[in-house]
Amino acid sequence: MKILAIETSCDETAISIIEAKGGLKKPQFKILADTVISQINIHKEYGGVFPALAKREHVKNLLPILGETLKKAKMLSFEKNHKTQITNYKQNTKYKTQITKIKKILEREVEMVEPLLDFLKNNKIPKIDAIAVTQGPGLEPALWTGINFAKALALAWDKPFIPVNHMEGHLVASLLKLKVTSSKYKGVEFPALGLLISGGHTELIMVKDWMDYKLIGQTRDDAVGEAYDKVARMLGLPYPGGPEISKLSEEFSKNYSLPTTHYPLPRPMLHTNDFDFSFSGLKTAVLYTVKNIKNHAYRQAGMTPEIKKEICAEFENAVVDVLLFKTKKAVAKNNIKTLILGGGVTANKKIRKEFKKLEKELGIDVLVPDAKHSTDNAVMIGIAGYFRYLDNKVLLPNKTAKIRAEGNLAL
Numbered sequence: 001m002k003i004l005a006i007e008t009s010c011d012e013t014a015i016s017i018i019e020a021k022g023g024l025k026k027p028q029f030k031i032l033a034d035t036v037i038s039q040i041n042i043h044k045e046y047g048g049v050f051p052a053l054a055k056r057e058h059v060k061n062l063l064p065i066l067g068e069t070l071k072k073a074k075m076l077s078f079e080k081n082h083k084t085q086i087t088n089y090k091q092n093t094k095y096k097t098q099i100t101k102i103k104k105i106l107e108r109e110v111e112m113v114e115p116l117l118d119f120l121k122n123n124k125i126p127k128i129d130a131i132a133v134t135q136g137p138g139l140e141p142a143l144w145t146g147i148n149f150a151k152a153l154a155l156a157w158d159k160p161f162i163p164v165n166h167m168e169g170h171l172v173a174s175l176l177k178l179k180v181t182s183s184k185y186k187g188v189e190f191p192a193l194g195l196l197i198s199g200g201h202t203e204l205i206m207v208k209d210w211m212d213y214k215l216i217g218q219t220r221d222d223a224v225g226e227a228y229d230k231v232a233r234m235l236g237l238p239y240p241g242g243p244e245i246s247k248l249s250e251e252f253s254k255n256y257s258l259p260t261t262h263y264p265l266p267r268p269m270l271h272t273n274d275f276d277f278s279f280s281g282l283k284t285a286v287l288y289t290v291k292n293i294k295n296h297a298y299r300q301a302g303m304t305p306e307i308k309k310e311i312c313a314e315f316e317n318a319v320v321d322v323l324l325f326k327t328k329k330a331v332a333k334n335n336i337k338t339l340i341l342g343g344g345v346t347a348n349k350k351i352r353k354e355f356k357k358l359e360k361e362l363g364i365d366v367l368v369p370d371a372k373h374s375t376d377n378a379v380m381i382g383i384a385g386y387f388r389y390l391d392n393k394v395l396l397p398n399k400t401a402k403i404r405a406e407g408n409l410a411l
């Protein structure tokens, strides 16, 4: 089946079309089109994501991205009789009620109404089987734009509507790599363990089967990505901090391999008797390190680019140590067969490399999404949407009114 998926939970506006088959046992996916517009440059000057601005940008971007994505998937076909179509659209009472409903759905995104109606008049209904959209967690004003846009499309095109949890999207993003044609393909062996590391979440999740999840550990304060972003700010690096820190850390490791660091940082909660994490202490330790360097009279040079790199490397080492230690403990305790990584921080090269080593070390499969689908995208929403579709978590196009954005939606 073909699914059109929409993601607007944070600062990426994304739409994809995927083809999914194989069911829950041997799922297989093909990307027909995958569009992401990042708002990073807009939010950079605020040092983080500004919700009202994120919403404004989603409203501006969604329709053009829809057109672009359908075009890439070769599903955009101009209505040949489009003049008659327009007349029909305006005169036919069925369309009149539909237009009224669309206007109601988009009452908080009024700028979208006329362009969308024009688009619907001018283009044929694409050959997709369902529309999936992120319902949460995320920034509610941003989530609402995607949800309302998806509701309007589902109604206009008479397609089933699938609300999707963003974190389930991250959890299934690595399935893109599974190919039935490969002799190695055996689906995912359960029980699996999910390690989700993003800007808002750090979670260890027992996956007994698809859609059967249990949270066994999480951060008690900052998420890993959040810690990366805050530490980057302390070091005067731009938002988002993850890729910046990762780059400097890599440069440092290329030139030095010190057995110890000049700027040791703690490994918080390493030996607690649970699977929880804490990153706020680590972040504060970086803050004191930076202050110390700047204040010390004997250090004439203050914060140099080299010192910055060394701090980045030590910070990244601390993060990796804690994540690896707790994950390995959870793997051992729960007889885990497959470890599944997901979330924006999985784009980190060191994290990818160190976790991949666990395949040999622990004799388990380790699934890591490619870097492009680690950070927010709509392909992962399509994949999770496929699972929810198979599980009958689908709404009829005129029954979507009760679906609301849920900023704190749990898995």
Ligand code: KG4
Pocket: 010, 197, 198, 199, 200, 201, 224, 225, 226, 228, 229, 240, 241, 242, 243, 246, 343, 344, 345, 346, 347, 348, 349, 374, 375, 376
């Ligand atoms: O999953 P994501 O795109 O959005 C959320 O759902 O939060 O994750 C964004 C987070 C940001 O905190 C960003 O700094 C971090 O992922 N990130 C990275 C890297 N690329 C993105 N962190 C470490 N290393 C990276 N290469």
Ligand code: ZN
Pocket: 166, 170, 198, 199, 343, 344, 375, 376
């Ligand atoms: Zn995300």
